[in-house]
Amino acid sequence: MPEEVQAALNQLHPLLAVDVLRLYWEFRTxxxxxxxxxLDWCNVRAGLAAALAGVPRIIVSGRNLSPRHFTLDADYFHPAYTALAAMSERRLALINNSQAGADDYAAWLGLPNHRIKVVRNGVQFSEGSRPSRQKALSIRALLKIAPSVPLIGGMFRFEEEKQPALWLRTAKHVATAIPEAQFVLYGQGGLRGEMEKIVRDLDMGSRVHFGGVVSPSTDALAPCDLLLLTSRGEGTPNVLLEAQWLGIPVVTTNAGGAGEAVVDGVTGKVVRSNDEASISAAVVEVLADETFRRRAGTEGPAFVSSTYGMDRMIRDTLDLYDLGKPSCSDGELS
Structure with a gap:
């Protein structure tokens, strides 16, 4: 092993050094x-190992806001990313799946915004996989919800950054404005017990249904009249894309890349506050506007196909790979 590689490894936390060393030998072979x-855990390990092994082109991809916002942050993420970012742009590309995420990483690392490119997610839905009306009605029947009853859905991990308490408080406001409305939450996570307590405290036990995890997720969304997301932080929420592809209008907080994943005022509404009264007002407005909902039913699938299409994502990724492969000596970090 070159001395400069060993010297670099000696500066790493021992557990991180072991992972980097294993990948280093893999890349050398x-x-x-x-x-x-x-993702951050893999980015720093694979990125450092690839740099030390002399890999000509390295891509590290963020999929959310920077890790400083989340409990999974590690004390070595920032210095590792800083070391990687010191490499030339021809050698290392930093990318993110949303502009909000790219800007947040740039601010965190003290980089100019243009240093982190955006390659949006690619999703591919086939018309054959679109749930039938009969499927949607059967799920409503399981929930004991009549076809004509307004149904607001949510689908997310039951964790703090998704702000499930805000979702439930918003549901309470909506329920006051629309007495017949029902709500269904799909997902799982550590806050499930706390959420059930909030439902009881809000006296919403007969209105809020926990649907568990359903696969495919589009089957669970199909019976909903609106999809509600109240997250604090997001990369690109696939559930927003799935709902819009189904023609379901969405209401979301402006969390990270969530606001970019909606045509605000066309396929849904982006609420720029964490105030349940404001969020619920947007939900009520959409549900009351039949013209808006019909337009969202047409524009939503078109938006998802054009902006988040699989072919577009593949082209963007291949362009990134073809930016050039500079020569470098073994163990070169910059």
Missing amino acids: LRPEIVHAW
């Missing part, structure tokens, strides 16, 4: 022209 990593 396989000699890839490109290493593409996703």
Whole structure:
């Protein structure tokens, strides 16, 4: 092993150094022209190992806001990313799946915004997988909700950054304005017990249904009249794309990349506050506007196909790979 590689490894936390060393030898053996990593834990390990192994082109991909916002942050993320970002742009590409995420990483690392490129998610739905009306009605029947009753859905991990308490308080406001409305929450997570307590405290036990985890997720969304998301932080929420592809209008907080994943005022509404009264007002407004909902039913699928299409994502990724492969000596970090 070159001395400069050993010296670099000696500066890392021992547990991180072990992971980087394993990947280093893997890359030295396989000699890839490109290493593409996703998510912070993998980005720092694969990125450092690829740099030390002399891989010509390295891509590290953020999928959310920077880790400083989340409990999974680690004390070595920032210095590792800083070391990687010191490499030339021809050698290392930093990307994110939303502009909000890219800007947040740039601010966190003290980089100019243009340093982190945006490659939006690619999703591919087939018309054959679109749930039938009969499927949607059967799910409503399981929930004991009549076809004509307004149904507001939510689908997310039951964790703090998704702000489930805000979702439930918003539901209470909506229920006051629309006495017949019902609500269904799909997902699982550590806050399930706390959420059930909030439902009881709000006296919403007969109005809020916990639907568990349903696959495919589009089956669970199909019976909903509106999809509500109240997160604090998001990358690109796939549930917003899934709902819009089904023609379901959405209401979301302006959390990270969530606001970019909606045509505000066309396929849904983006609420720029964490105030349940404001969020619920948007929900009530959409449900009361039949013209808006019909338009969302047409524009939503078109928006998802054009902005988040799989072919577009593949083209953007291949363009990123073809930016050039500079020569570098083994162990070169910049």
